[in-house]
Amino acid sequence: MSRDNYTFTSESVSEGHPDKVCDRISDAILDALLAEDPLARVACETFATTNRVVIGGEVGLTDQAKLAEYMERIPDIARACIKDIGYEQDKFHHATCKISNYLHEQSAHIAQGVTGERGDEGAGDQGIMFGYATNETDALMPAPIQYSHAILRRLAEVRKSGQEPLLRPDAKSQLSVRYEGGKPVGVSSIVLSTQHADESQSSADIRAIVEPYIREVLPEGWITDATEWWVNPTGTFVIGGPDGDAGLTGRKIIVDTYGGAAPHGGGAFSGKDPTKVDRSAAYAARYLAKNVVAAGMADRCTIQLSYAIGVAKPLSIYADTHGTGQVDAAAIEAAIPQVMDLTPRGIRTHLELNKPIYERTAAYGHFGRTPDADGGFSWERTDLVDALKKAV
CATH class of the missing domain: 3.30.300.10 (GMP Synthetase; Chain A, domain 3)
Structure with a gap:
């Protein structure tokens, strides 16, 4: 029997999270190849760490002779992603990080499986x-993840617009949402960790920056005096992104x-x-x-x-x-x-x-x-x- 009254928690991570940097680069490469060849077959993985991005995987093109030409564009695509996300740190900068590209031709045996012996296109994998x-939400999504995403999207908007110049790209949010009668009615706890510009900024300073945007995003009445706030609970978070923690697609x-x-x-x-x-x-x-x-x-x-x-x-x-x-x-x-x-x-x-x-x-x-x-x-x-x- 399902429960009607409970608390459920979900988290989101920002576009500047190390893993999301890698997801972005992999999907940007996929888009670039599909723009040139809508039938391109791509499996692109990215790894990022201090001052380095490594890209690998397989590519199958309608005209495989063009692969070398397209591969020359890969470093520029990766740098454009990193720049748009906002990384200009000494140890992870879009202009200076080393980018290694190891993409190569798709396995003929995998291609054979996808095409199928009878010529009907099969699934690319089991x-x-x-x-x-x-x-429970207008988007027909679970409320905890939907609003966790919304918080980080809003913080990215004000960071990129220059409205909040002290915020930096790497961030995570987490909401514990209370359900009554099977419907979301409030937030029992809010966790927000965001990279920031200055080591002198305290957790209280960061909360003062982010709290108005969190309140703006969440439904009215969901935040109460009983809601627990945990903003940058470990304190300083200046070193972030792939310099602080490696990322992977x-x-x-x-x-x-x-x-x-x-x-x-x-x-x-x-x-x-x-x-x-x-x-x-x-x-x-x-x-x-x-x-x-x-x-x-x-x-x-x-x-x-x-x-x-x-x-x-x-x-x-x-x-x-x-x-x-x-x-x-x-x-x-x-x-x-x-x-x-x-x-x-x-x-x-x-x-x-x-x-x-x-x-x-x-x-x-x-x-x-x-x-x-x-x-x-x-x-x-x-x-x-x-x-x-x-x-x-």
């Missing part, structure tokens, strides 16, 4: 992917998705082209779950998809409405393949994923975002509502 939606998979409020299949997103079902099928599962909730079929919905490498159709489709369903979960499972082709090619076509739309996903969550006119965050649309209603 695996399970989950999508989730809940009506794909290490923030819970931050990227639902903040722990839903299952995760284990596959990371950034740096992977949409033939990789780790990414595209997770987007499809979110799209389906969101449309189920938007259609009023359930207050909460989890969708699981599973795939085998080289096999086009999903091996299984599972739906769970967590006891909130207005429609039987088995009926939802039966409806899903009627309203969407869940082969890798079908997902890419339906959601228009062969576009350079991924760099923007690298920070502040892949879900709960507003769909963009150019096709970015297409998986956040709710345009399947009518089709789902008819199919059940």
Whole structure:
């Protein structure tokens, strides 16, 4: 039996977090390759530490002879990401850090599996992917992760605009949200750690800077006299980013998705082209779950998809409405393949994923975002509502 009254906690990390720097670089490289070749196959990993960025992985192009030409642009792409994030530290500066690129041609055996022996495009790997939606926020996302992201996005805005010049790029937020009757009603604790400019700044000084923006972002009444504040609880946080802690692509998979409020299949997103079902099928599962909730079929919905490498159709489709369903979960499972082709090619076509739309996903969550006119965050649309209603 589900509980109605409880406290649930989720965290987010900023675009300047070392792992997010790496996610951003990997997705920027992916975008650059997709802009040149919409059928490019990319698996790009990035590692960052003091004064150094290392990039590696595999690339498959329609015209593989162009690979060397494209590879010459990789260091400039990485530097542009670091500059936009805001790193100009002595030991991690966009202009001076050493960048090593070890991207190379995609394995012929992996390419063979994706293409499939029968010529029908198969999944790029085996695996399970989950999508989730809940009506507790307008974005149909869990409140703890949605507002944790919102806090850091707002702090990034005022930092980059010059409104708060003493803030620096590396930051983490964490919210413990109180639920009553199954709905979020308040925040019992707020944790915010942000890199700052001056060692003389105390935790109290940083709280004075960030508190107005946190209050601006959270719903009215959620912060009370009983809310605990933990702002830079360890004290000084001047050394940040990859100089303070090494970063790696794909290490923030819970931050990227639902903040722990839903299952995760284990596959990371950034740096992977949409033939990789780790990414595209997770987007499809979110799209389906969101449309189920938007259609009023359930207050909460989890969708699981599973795939085998080289096999086009999903091996299984599972739906769970967590006891909130207005429609039987088995009926939802039966409806899903009627309203969407869940082969890798079908997902890419339906959601228009062969576009350079991924760099923007690298920070502040892949879900709960507003769909963009150019096709970015297409998986956040709710345009399947009518089709789902008819199919059940």
